[in-house]
Amino acid sequence: MNRKQGYRWIKAAGGRIPVPKVASSGRYLGLDERLRVADLSVSGASVREIARDLGRAASTISRELRRNAHPSTGSYRPYAAQKRSEIRACRPKPGRLDERELAAVVEERLRKNWSPQQISDDLAVVFAGRPELQVSHETIYQSLFVQGRGYVGLRLHRHLRRGRSARKPRGLHLVSPGRIRDKVLLSERPAEATGRLVAGHWEGDLIVGSASGSAVVTLVERTTRFVVLVQLPNGHSAPALRDALIRALNVLPIQLRRSLTWDQGTEMARHVEITKATGVPIFFCDPHSPWQRGSNENMNGLLRQYFPKGTDLNAHSARHLLDVATELNERPRKTLGRRTPAGLLSELLSNTGRAPVASTA
Structure with a gap:
């Protein structure tokens, strides 16, 4: 939970710390829908049948059953699924580069002037059997452009191709070309x-x-x-x-x-x-x-x-x-x-x- 949001809740409760309920929007499944998913799933209904019953997309139900099923038995338990969903909704989330070992290997390659894409590709090969030491190029960019994201060293953005500390919007700059005789297009x-x-x-x-x-x-x-x-x-x-x-x-x-x-x-x-x-x-x-x-x-x-x-x-x-x-x-x-x-x-x-x-x- 973000600290500022906690202060807002405390102030709204008159100085007492409330136990908030995670509000669910129409975009996400709520507890009532998860109970219905569990009932229909036990009765043998297919994913598409459950989706039609709830008025949801079949991909939403499929993803719900895949992400929130019990990790060992594979059974779908609605209250446990609701809890997992609430935990995932908490912000801020820990970043990949909060792991010091991963941050160290990324920093080593940045100092060699490797691009984030080259680093990501190299880690996928060198540490093929260790997913905890693999990271996407976008995550590396975020750690360099957003202050305080992960343990990657400060000022390492200077090792990027253009040395920028933030993304720069691309503009269109047109220059009239000179005339060249006998050119072949x-x-x-x-x-x-x-x-x-x-x-x-x-x-x-x-x-x-x-x-x-x-x-x-x-x-x-x-x-x-x-x-x-x-x-x-x-x-x-x-x-x-x-x-x-x-x-x-x-x-x-x-x-x-x-x-x-x-x-x-x-x-x-x-x-x-x-x-x-x-x-x-x-x-x-x-x-x-x-x-x-x-x-x-x-x-x-x-x-x-x-x-x-x-x-x-x-x-x-x-x-x-x-x-x-x-x-x-x-x-x-x-x-x-x-x-x-x-x-x-x-x-x-x-x-x-x-x-x-x-x-x-």
């Missing part, structure tokens, strides 16, 4: 790229730093989610991006140079020259359609944990970009069946006897 991209069946199709974008003066190119391979980070020490103008992409794409094995998908930013104005120098056709998304580069958008969100907005990206060396890309490429991904992007890419390249591509250029 996404609708003309090969069907094999859409199905993610063949490696070598990439999605690309920029993450921009302070005052829009610094940037890093992010390339994500669609099949393996392998990421390549490219330095732009001379800014992100169209000529600077052209030179950087030509160097990065020419390092890739020929079988991994099938296509590149980009948005309609003016930094890609020299796309024809890039294609001529690398042999990689470039396709452009529709305006205001970031979901058409979903893998790259997701990766950019992960990278913001390492390169926060408003910071100078030129301060990061090529070695640091390599370390960040390697950490992400060696992280198990749920969408890959818990395999890593680096492992999957190595597996694909081993068929041709080629070594894995470097994580940065």
Whole structure:
């Protein structure tokens, strides 16, 4: 029982502590209905017959018999069922992360910059036989966003991808795209790229730093989610991006140079020259359609944990970009069946006897 509600009852009773009755709404079964359920159940009535008699949904009766039956005998006892229902209605309820052992293993993984979804999936595998050490990703988010929920350490929200201490409503920010000559739209991209069946199709974008003066190119391979980070020490103008992409794409094995998908930013104005120098056709998304580069958008969100907005990206060396890309490429991904992007890419390249591509250029 919440403490404030207890004070209200004491005040309403003139200072005496009353014994409250749990009020039941029409949404939940009351004691009279539970008595009727027990009588009909003993007489051999089916779930649907009981539901018709009470004017309830059959799923409600089925759930009542399943949740409130005696745990050992399986028989339905109406007074015991009413008591269980009243106990479940009490608030606040203890949280999963009130268990210190579970909170400790969650905190250990949070400090390694794992996402709540990755933590939840990992616990389900590592502690498969111990349900008390498993927790959903939403419960972890709640422990970080709501103060006082569980024993997870304070300020661990800084290890989330965006470091927020509360959920932020998503808004729509539209930016008019610049005009790019001779662009080929996404609708003309090969069907094999859409199905993610063949490696070598990439999605690309920029993450921009302070005052829009610094940037890093992010390339994500669609099949393996392998990421390549490219330095732009001379800014992100169209000529600077052209030179950087030509160097990065020419390092890739020929079988991994099938296509590149980009948005309609003016930094890609020299796309024809890039294609001529690398042999990689470039396709452009529709305006205001970031979901058409979903893998790259997701990766950019992960990278913001390492390169926060408003910071100078030129301060990061090529070695640091390599370390960040390697950490992400060696992280198990749920969408890959818990395999890593680096492992999957190595597996694909081993068929041709080629070594894995470097994580940065």
